[in-house]
Amino acid sequence: MPRDNDDPLLLTPGPLTTSAATKAAMLHDWGSRDDNFIAINARVRRRLLDIAQAADSHVCVPLQGSGTFVVEAALGTLVPRAGKALILINGAYGKRMAKILDYMGRAYAVHETAENSPPDPADVDALLAGDPAITHVLAVHCETTSGILNPIEAIAAVVAARGRRLIIDAMSAFGAIALDARAVPFDAVMASSNKCLEGVPGMGFALIRKAALEEAAGNAHSLSLDLYDQWVAMEKNAQWRFTPPTHVIVAFDKALDQFEAAGGVAGRHDRYAGNCRILVEGMAALGFRTLLPPDLQAPIIVTFHMPADPAFQFQRFYDSLKDRGFVIYPGKLTVADSFRIGCIGDLHADDMKAALAAIETTLREMGVASGAPPQA
Numbered sequence: 001m002p003r004d005n006d007d008p009l010l011l012t013p014g015p016l017t018t019s020a021a022t023k024a025a026m027l028h029d030w031g032s033r034d035d036n037f038i039a040i041n042a043r044v045r046r047r048l049l050d051i052a053q054a055a056d057s058h059v060c061v062p063l064q065g066s067g068t069f070v071v072e073a074a075l076g077t078l079v080p081r082a083g084k085a086l087i088l089i090n091g092a093y094g095k096r097m098a099k100i101l102d103y104m105g106r107a108y109a110v111h112e113t114a115e116n117s118p119p120d121p122a123d124v125d126a127l128l129a130g131d132p133a134i135t136h137v138l139a140v141h142c143e144t145t146s147g148i149l150n151p152i153e154a155i156a157a158v159v160a161a162r163g164r165r166l167i168i169d170a171m172s173a174f175g176a177i178a179l180d181a182r183a184v185p186f187d188a189v190m191a192s193s194n195k196c197l198e199g200v201p202g203m204g205f206a207l208i209r210k211a212a213l214e215e216a217a218g219n220a221h222s223l224s225l226d227l228y229d230q231w232v233a234m235e236k237n238a239q240w241r242f243t244p245p246t247h248v249i250v251a252f253d254k255a256l257d258q259f260e261a262a263g264g265v266a267g268r269h270d271r272y273a274g275n276c277r278i279l280v281e282g283m284a285a286l287g288f289r290t291l292l293p294p295d296l297q298a299p300i301i302v303t304f305h306m307p308a309d310p311a312f313q314f315q316r317f318y319d320s321l322k323d324r325g326f327v328i329y330p331g332k333l334t335v336a337d338s339f340r341i342g343c344i345g346d347l348h349a350d351d352m353k354a355a356l357a358a359i360e361t362t363l364r365e366m367g368v369a370s371g372a373p374p375q376a
């Protein structure tokens with residue numbers, strides 16, 4: 001289906017541009033006990049497990065809300081009150097998991113590296129060896145703060161070898177960066193409808209190792225965020241405990257049709273990697289520099305240093321791009337003054353080229369000769 005409107009394209013970490021077919025799927029109403037809706041809900045849950053080859057080992061528990069809701073729910077459900085987490089932090093989403101555990105009053109230690117530096121699995125191994133009280137390791141797959149790809153397979157191997165459990169926030173990676181539950185041991189991975197799977201915002205989900213969830217009764221601090229209770233109830237009558245986000249689920253099912261037709265994880269990865277390549281090369285030609293070297297850059301969102309040219313004003317740059325139909329995103333790094341441009345959502349090579357043309361025009365209008373950052 002062609003684009004059905006002239007909404008600006010969202011080159012952001014979310015919410016993201018969705019296809020016309022996905023939006024059109026929402027033009028109906030469903031009752032929560034409607035057989036059609038119940039079948040769609042079951043199909044979405046099964047498809048999400050299949051994306052991670054997890055159907056034999058894990059169960060899919062969906063939850064209303066943005067991604068943070070399901071992160072909070074998974075931590076509250078899976079980290080026992082007497083447990084202790086080790087949180088690997090290199091950006092805002094790792095910090096958010098620490099804040100979540102602060103609210104709940106659960107014990108944790110932190111291993112923090114710079115925003116442009118992934119955790120070293122050998123350091124994680126040493127920390128686990130030195131603290132037998134740690135029961136769970138919490139890690140972010142792609143840290144959307146910078147766009148860095150963290151070495152989740154190597155971390156998972158270390159965590160498993162030490163007999164501890166891994167919980168992965170893969171919000172901005174799931175569906176575009178492979179995660180195979182048969183090869184990578186994890187107790188839970190959390191993601192949402194509106195990132196790489198290109199549904200509309202409104203629900204998250206956790207794929208949880210069935211044996212780990214069976215042990216989790218009574219852990220949760222919150223009724224609405226209890227994924228154990230959500231799962232038991234949904235297994236019993238195939239329904240959500242509380243009003244389901246019906247339109248979001250039906251649109252998600254439609255988005256998953258398109259995901260599968262376009263080659264699943266490999267297809268999505270290749271399109272985003274193409275978007276990322278066009279973006280990085282085009283920006284480099286305009287003088288811009290990325291925060292991350294290519295080997296640490298996930299094809300999800302790219303952080304660029306702010307240009308040194310005094311004629312460059314970020315707000316004017318942002319507004320002018322918005323007027324031309326492209327929404328970009330401010331940076332939230334502490335290591336460098338920066339902004340971000342996303343590669344995910346229903347964006348294709350022509351969209352990235354059009355965004356670059358708009359960036360070039362905007363720089364010319366502002367009188368900026370080069371996007372080069374200050375000399376280090």
Ligand SMILES: *Cc1c(COP(=O)(O)O)cnc(C)c1O
Nearest residue numbers: 066067068093142144169171172
């Ligand atoms: C988007 C995102 C989240 C969830 O953010 P919400 O605004 O609550 O949807 C969590 N973790 C990561 C890594 C993300 O990119």
